[in-house]
Amino acid sequence: MAMRRDSIALLLCSFSCATPPETKTDTATSYVDFRTPGDVQAGGVRMIELEEGYRVWTKRFGNAPMKVLLLHGGPAATHEYMECFESFFPKAGIEFYEYDQLGSYYSDQPEDQSLWTTERFVEEVEQVRKALGLDRSNFYLLGNSWGGLLAMEYALKYQDNLKGLIVANMTADFGKYAAYNKKLRSELSPEVLAKLEEYESKGAYADPAYQEIVVREYYNRHICRVPEWPEPVARSFKHINQDVYVYMQGPSEFVPGGILEGWSVWDRLGEIRVPTLMVGAAHDTMNPAEMEEMSRLVQKGRYLFCPNGSHLAMWDDQEVFMSGVIGFIKDVHEEKFP
Numbered sequence: 001m002a003m004r005r006d007s008i009a010l011l012l013c014s015f016s017c018a019t020p021p022e023t024k025t026d027t028a029t030s031y032v033d034f035r036t037p038g039d040v041q042a043g044g045v046r047m048i049e050l051e052e053g054y055r056v057w058t059k060r061f062g063n064a065p066m067k068v069l070l071l072h073g074g075p076a077a078t079h080e081y082m083e084c085f086e087s088f089f090p091k092a093g094i095e096f097y098e099y100d101q102l103g104s105y106y107s108d109q110p111e112d113q114s115l116w117t118t119e120r121f122v123e124e125v126e127q128v129r130k131a132l133g134l135d136r137s138n139f140y141l142l143g144n145s146w147g148g149l150l151a152m153e154y155a156l157k158y159q160d161n162l163k164g165l166i167v168a169n170m171t172a173d174f175g176k177y178a179a180y181n182k183k184l185r186s187e188l189s190p191e192v193l194a195k196l197e198e199y200e201s202k203g204a205y206a207d208p209a210y211q212e213i214v215v216r217e218y219y220n221r222h223i224c225r226v227p228e229w230p231e232p233v234a235r236s237f238k239h240i241n242q243d244v245y246v247y248m249q250g251p252s253e254f255v256p257g258g259i260l261e262g263w264s265v266w267d268r269l270g271e272i273r274v275p276t277l278m279v280g281a282a283h284d285t286m287n288p289a290e291m292e293e294m295s296r297l298v299q300k301g302r303y304l305f306c307p308n309g310s311h312l313a314m315w316d317d318q319e320v321f322m323s324g325v326i327g328f329i330k331d332v333h334e335e336k337f338p
Contacts, residue, residue, distance in 0.1 A: 030063060031062045031063055031093060031095075032062070032063065033063055034060065034062070034063040034095075036060060043059070044059045044060035044061060045057065045058070045059045046058050046059070046060065048127070048128055048131045048132075050102065050124060050127055051123075051127060052115070054102055054107070054108040054110060055108050056099065056100060056101065056102050056107040056124070056128065057079075057099065057100040057106035058098065058099045058128065058132065059079070059097065059098045059099075060095070060096075061086060061089065061090060061095065061096050061097070061098075062089070062090055062093075062094065062095035062096065063095055064093050064094055065138055065333065066093070066094045066095060066138065066140065066329055066330070066333050067094075067096065067097070067132075067134050067139055067140065068085075068089065068094055068095070068096040068097070068140045068141075068142050068166075068329065069096070069097045069099060069125070069128065069129065069132070069134065069139070069140070069141055070082050070096060070097065070098055070099060070142050070143075070144075070147070071099070071101070071125070071141065071142065071143035071144070071147030071148070071150050071151055072099070072100070072101065072104070072144065072145075072146075072236075073144050073146040073147050073148075074101075074104070074145070074146045074147075074240060074241075074244070074245055074248075074249070075101075075121075075146045075244055075245055075248045076101070076103045076104050076240055076241035076242075076243075076244035076245045076248075077104065077145075077146075077236050077237070077239070077240050078100050078104050078105045078106060078235075078236045078239045079098035079099055079100050079104075079106070079236075080105075080232045080233075080235045080236035081232055081233045081235075081236035081237075081312065081315075082098060082232075082314070083098070083232040084230070084232065084314055085098075085314070085322075088322040088326065089326070092329075092330070094326065094329060097132060099128060101121060101150075102115065102121075102124055103115070103116065103241050103244045104241060105240075111243075113247060116247055116248055116259070117259070118149070118150065118153055118260075118263070119153075121150055121153075122150065122153050122154050122157055125141075125150065125154050125158075126154070126161075129158075129161060134161075136160060136161050136162060137163065138163055139162055139163050140162070140163055140164040140165070140166065140329055140332070141154060141155070141162060141164075141165055141166070142166040142168065142325070143166070143167060143168065143170065144168040144169055144312075145168075145170050145311060146170070146249070147168075147170075148167040148168055148170025149170050149260075149263070151165060151166070151167055152165075152167060152170075152172060152265055152269075152272070153265065155272050155274060155276075156265060156268055156271060156272065162274045163274070163275075163332060163333075164274060164275045164328070164332040164337075165274050165275070165276040165277070166276070166277045166279065166325060166328065166329075167276065167278050167279065167291075167294070168279040168313070168314070168321075168325075169279060169280070169281060169284050169285075169286050169291075169311050169312075169313060170286060171286045171287065171290045171291065171294070172264065172266045172269055172290075172294055173263075173264040173265075173266040173290075174256065174260050174262060174263040174264060175262070175264065176266070176287065177256060177286060178261075180286065180287040180290075181253065181254065181256060181285060184222060184285065185218070185254055188218070192213065192217050196210070196213060196214075196254065199213075200254070200255065205251040205252045206242075214252065214253060214254070218253060218254075221283060221310070222283055222284065222285045222310050222311060223285065223310055223311045223312060224310060224312040224315055224316055225283060225308070225309075225316040226315055226316050230315055233312065233315060246258065247259065248260050266294075266297075269294055269297035269298050270297055270298065270299065272299060273298075273300065274300065275300045275301075275302075275328075275332045275337045275338065276295070276298045276300060276301050276302070277301075277302050277303075277304055277324070277325065277328040278291045278292070278294045278295040278301060278302070278303050279303075279304045279306065279313065279321065279324070280292060280303065280304070280305055280306070281305070281309030281310055281311070281313040282305075282306065282307050282308065282310075283308075283310040283316075284309065284310055284311050284313070285310075285311045288305060291303065292305070300337070300338050301338075302337070302338065304320075304321070304324035306320045306321050306324075307320070308320070309321060
């Protein structure tokens with residue numbers, strides 16, 4: 001059917017004058033649209049130079065208003081066992097940074113014991129924060145084990161720079177950790193205890209046979225309960241800087257000591273006023289009841305319990321751990337906390 005010329009013109013105008021459809025933001029593209037300083041891009045990896053002249057390794061994932069810096073355990077383990085966050089944080093739209101502290105495998109490893117103090121590591125975290133451009137509007141600090149200790153110490157000095165704090169599987173008192181460790185050790189069989197004492201009496205903590213007993217009888221129960229340890233966990237343990245670990249923590253999980261002996265911020269937890277998540281696990285080397293109590297001692301606390309988890313609950317109770325941590329970050333970000 002033929003149309004009149006004026007009708008055709010009106011129809012064309014209705015198309016050309018209409019408001020163009022709103023362009024939807026591709027959140028996936030936005031998340032990966034970031035650059036690190038410098039002309040050469042290296043998949044988010046950036047070496048940050050410290051005031052002492054040493055460099056530490058970091059790797060960025062994502063571009064988002066919620067930004068998390070991960071603090072690994074040890075002391076002097078590596079970011080590698082925390083690579084599991086790569087399977088969860090991007091889907092949740094959380095920007096995060098893996099980071100090897102000074103002395104750890106991917107960072108500089110100076111042979112200077114004067115560097116291995118909690119106070120200096122706190123200052124290192126602050127230098128990393130500044131270099132990464134994180135601030136109180138977006139900065140979440142997540143520490144596991146020794147990293148949790150470091151996170152609490154950082155918050156006590158620099159909490160004005162924090163949006164939120166997550167302490168995973170670390171009590172606020174080294175003596176409490178040693179006491180609970182002793183309790184868990186007492187639950188081993190008499191035969192195993194006798195073998196451990198045989199090696200320990202000779203100071204043979206580095207003996208492969210002693211290490212094999214510790215891993216089989218203790219680590220597999222209380223460090224990571226995944227029947228075959230995930231490759232990133234095994235890789236991280238392989239890369240531990242034993243010199244730093246022994247100096248700060250002691251020669252064995254069963255002989256906690258080193259310069260951390262006597263450390264405690266238990267009586268100072270009430271000074272922490274930023275939103276804080278404490279994570280405990282049923283089979284942890286840390287008493288989960290203490291982690292729950294710590295969540296009540298800080299000013300704005302929440303507790304996450306992992307019923308199937310151990311010290312690395314991020315691996316052996318993964319869904320509970322990750323959903324709880326992500327939920328906390330989003331609640332703080334959306335001002336739904338506490």
